[in-house]
Amino acid sequence: MRLEKCWFCSSTIYPGHGIQFVRNDAKIFRFCRSKCHKNFKMKRNPRKVRWTKAYRRLHGKDMTQDSTFEFERRRNRPERYDRNVAQETLKAIKKIDKIRVDREASHHAMRMKGKKAIERQAAAKELEQSIHLVKAPLALQEDPSLTRPKIKVKVSQPQAEEQMEE
Amino acid sequence: MAAYFTSKWSTIGSSLLGNLRNNIVFCASTAHETTRLGNSSSLFLQQLRTFIQMRTKLKVVDNSGAKWVRCIQSLKGRKGARLGDTIIASVKEAQPRGKVKKGEVVYGVVVRAAMQRGRCDGSEVKFDDNAVVLVNKQGEPIGTRVFGPVPHELRKKKHLKILTLAEHIA
Structure with missing residues (x-):
């Protein structure tokens, strides 16, 4: 079989x-x-x-390459039945299966590593670009608490910009 | 296609959210239509396979000299013959100087059938075409070679000679 x-x-x-x-x-x-x-x-x-x-x-x-896949391979040579070997195999199957499941879970975790940050970035961008659909721009101007606080960034060389303008 | 559209609209960004939602709905509806179309066309293309009955044309896959035979009677089953059954057929097309001539009435074993047949373990097997090996009344093959795959069920039907001559056993 x-x-x-x-x-x-x-x-x-x-x-x-x-x-x-x-x-x-x-x-x-x-x-x-x-x-x-x-x-x-x-x-x-x-x-x-x-x-x-x-x-x-x-x-x-x-997962594509893993040593646990080696056990599940097509073998063309028939194996002679041996009671001890069969018992050992049945024990090993459980252990190998557990290892395989663990490795697959870790593979999935590795694959999903940066997903949350990307999703959060996309959501923030969406909110910033289309806030005018939720609140009218005039209302935002009147009530500044509705807008996201602006992040202050230090500019190191203000002189360079002035030269550019001139 | 739908994914492409949504990505395009989201990159533009300046479009309104309501617009976006409309687009998604539109894409979804088109995708649904295409799948439905595909299903119907596949149903139209697929031919329903049935029993080997009177007037079924079968290919002869041995070197008896006949090329095509037409079934005129199945020896088993009210509905018709299936894989491994024996039929009576008339030779419609034959090579010159063969063992059988055109117009002869011959016996044949169905070695390949396009209609699926259950196996002893409950699974099913089906083949590409309907093919037959010509035998005499005692069930011994007329030709000395058998081409293409044959099912191992012939062993149960006591056609061991055909099995030994066959190239592949499926």
């Missing part, structure tokens, strides 16, 4: 699920559900469809 990957979204296909299409050159396309199969029939490229693993890998949304 083998857990194959979906051709479109790269998710795992468990036994009894999905459909497979065999092209005349004997290439097999496996799909996890009808959603992926329909997208394939519409000739969509999985690299351009946002929700697929291929898109997320390509655009740096997910």
